Amino acid sequence: MNNWTPPPGGPQMPGAGLNPHAPVKPPGGLHTWAAHPVGPHATGPDTAGLQPLGPLYSPSPGAPVGPPDPKRRKALWVTLAAGAVVVVTVAVVLFLTLAGGGSGNGGAATAGDAVKGYLAALARGDAEAALSYGVDQPASKQFLTNEVLRKQITQWPISNIRILSDDSVGLGMGRVHVVANFGDKNSDTTLYVKKDHGGWKLDAAAIKLDGQHFSTSGNAAAKTITFFGKPVADATVYVFPGWIDIGSTNPYLTVSAKPLLLEQLSLSGGGVDEPGDRPV
Secondary structure, eight states: OOOOOOOTTSOOOTTSSOOTTSOOOOOOSSOOOOOOOOSTTOOOGGGTTOOOOOOOOOOOTTOOOOOOOHHHHHHHHHHHHHHHHHHHHHHHHHHHHHHTOOTTTOOOSSHHHHHHHHHHHHHTTOHHHHHTTEEEOOSOOTTOSHHHHHHHHHHSOEEEEEEEEEOOOSSSEEEEEEEEEETTEEEEEEEEEEEETTEEEEEESSEEEOGGGTOOTTOGGGGGEEETTEEOTTOOEEEOSBOOOEEESSTTEEOOBOOBOGGGTTSSOOOBOOOEEOOO
16 A cells, blocks of 8 residues: 655645644735734724834832822812911901900900000000090091191100009900000099990090080180190090190180090090180
8 A cells, every 4th residue: 555645835734743723824925914903002904004002101119100180289279278368367366356456446355455455556646546446436536636646645655554453254344444654644544444346445535525625604715725736616626635735826825734644535524724814
């Protein structure tokens, strides 16, 4: 029996010395084929010839992290700014409460703080702040300005302010024993204070002087009285306690006045003497 041997280059029978699991090689010739890649980087027929994408970058543990998202950074700054505003607001409210109010605010945590805050405003020449510590506001502020107040404290500086007692116990009314120097004059009195809109204030922040304190009936000379160089006739005027520039439009008359200090603050009288003749 003759054994047949296939000619060289002829087709090989499967199974004879071959690995059945080996990849099948494409047939030779002019045309070749390649399997399309599968997965996220697969390309279609219209992307033939393009180079496949490289492997995705995955940072290793411990690698530096890139810059944060700008939107997240902006949100963080907004949050921090809002927190800072809250802190500042709380600090301002706490300061005003402990300091007994400020310019244009008035009122204080205690009756003693109200009196001290009022005198401190006078001492620094802040008329508006001083008036804010009074419940009863004056009908006229002609002589209750910073300009007039500065003239007063220039002549009689306010100093040595002391609160000797304060009996305010939350009943809405209180008395404060206060001592202060107006120039070389000592003022020692008790002032009445009350609660107004949650804060302590004085009954009045200015001394009220009406025409009856300047003259008696039929005294024409009294109608020549001036305050800080301005005639007042028999009108009602309001002044802060301290030095008062009082005079007359008549050059032959002189006017003397008792000091108007804290003792007169809660009174309707001013202690102004009647004009008298000046020696010619």
